[in-house]
Amino acid sequence: MDLVELRQRIHAIELGESTGRTAKQPLLTFGVDAIDNILPWGGLPLGSLHEVVASQAQHASFCAALLGRMKSTGHAGGIVWCSKQPLYTLGLHAFGLSPEQFIFVEPKSDKEALWVLEEALSAPGLLAVVGEGVSLTPQIGRRLQLAAKQSGVVAFLLLDAKARHSEHVAVTRWQVQPLPSGNAPGRFADDGVGHTRFELSLVRCRGAVVPQMWSMEWNAEDLSFNLFSREHLRQTVRTARAVG
């Protein structure tokens, strides 16, 4: 049994689930040890809900980076993107995604949006379901989580930083803030725009020590995440305690 499985079993015991489960949880690895090792599953678990909090549409690019990473690690399928307006899909190439993969849905109300998410989460062949600007109550969150678990489809909820969301609905919650990019690769001038960089924080996660923060870069050529700072693990001033 390898380390990842062992870690998952310990996590399962911690959560009080049955230990008879031997099936390996499908997950998305960041490809960055610093993050993967912090997460109890060894990566981001598929078949569950995750929240991304950001302002100024940063969450769309982080989400796209996650989806690009999923695609490059062998997962395939369509993506249902539920929001007030569609993305400019030509910008997806920087994340290794293609416009044909995206199905946009524009619901007229929150109620419709939630119905769309639940319906999409019951279609097993999808790569992911993304809901932008949808507010959930814990009950609805639990329903969506159940639907995701049954179908194995991962759901990303993109939330605006300005809005209040204290309810803990998803399995993990991330926060994204932009950072200045590094030097542009292979350029003579040093003022060209480099790879996208952002400050990634893990704000909520069961069975993990939170909050955690990393300075990350998305390399559009390799389609991979990289750390670029040496102090990539910053403990908070408060006493770290496991949330669960």
Next chain:
Amino acid sequence: MYGRAALDGKAVLRSHVGRSMRSMLLLDVTGCTHLFGGTSSMLQDVARELHAKSYAVRCVVAPTAALARALSLALPAGAQPMLVAENELLAAVRALPIGALEVPGESIDFLLHLGFVRVGELLRLPRKQLLARFGMGLLNALDALVGERSSALAMLTDEQVWVREDNLLEPIRSVDLLLVAVEHMLAPLCKALEAEKKGVEELAVQFTLLDRRKKTLRISSAKATVEVRRLMRLLELKCAKESHNLFNVSAMDGGVERVAVKATRVGTLEQRQIALDHKEEQMSAKLPTLIDALSNRLSHDAVFQMLPVQSYIPERALTKSHDFSKLPDGLPGTEKPAHVGARPLHMFAAPEPIVALALLPDHAPVRFRWRSKMVSVVKADGPERIAPEWWREQVGGVAAAADETRDYFVVEDEHGMRYWIFRAEPTLEWFLHGVF
């Protein structure tokens, strides 16, 4: 066959169009002629209309179909339309040449050889003799000409209408029971369609209430389908959506007594490939089902893809597509064109003017103001020149906006926020077109 198109306006006649030889059209106009102002004026109208459509026709109206046919063959080209009245029938038949008879060529040759010239001579002979010498065929032809024997026309039928309707033994008021009844009728309909390799694209279910009012439910499917379960699911969703005006108690009154299920639009069924890997088939089959469910519950317009189009102009480079012909199937999608610069994930519907300070003609701005926010540019990429597509028609609107040459830049501020801005060429104005 030709008549269907030519007789657009003659709805009354349409139902009696008979199948015939390659260049002949037989119409049964019994009882219709008064609607067109009499037989002769109707005949003139028909001839004129066909002539207007560049057909050279010979028109004949006669009391019997066989006579009409024979006369039209016998008439020389370009002759005036001919009308044979009831009392002129026998005279016309007698005057027909032997060659106009509807019998095999050898019989015609035989008759001519024997010296017969006109059909009238044959009519004078006793029937027994004609039967003995020339057989039943000739007698039938003669009888058809004269009207003793009716010659049924082989009618052209309408395109097959896919509908199943039934009266219910007892009026039903419960929606669930109604859906069960619909499913019972849908199953044989789908089976019949499948046999013809066709599938349902649009379905209309009509409920007739006891008081003769009718209520209709419509659903549509992106791909032609014969899967009953899938169609039922779409119907259930539609029912739920329209339950308030369709099925509340007062609206139902006595209940539904008749149900009609009609496939208003059918399409060819796509051959389903049997995947060796069943999982892949299961996966790819679910996506059209999901799209249908979403489209039917929300609206057709609310579910779409943004697909690339052959154009460099940013506003035109994507199109909203509702037909989902290009669905993700796990294969790698379109590769990014190599010589196109970076594109943002969010593009504004209309470029927003900004006030920018740029040092030299080809440099990105050092600072710019957008919506009363000051942005300091730290890094920049570009320019990427996008010129108007002179080979396209300038229709106005988007085309007019793209009349200008634009130099696009990707700029980043001190916080790491990236903007997609451009400078329009003739006016040297700066605009913000999107954010990354």
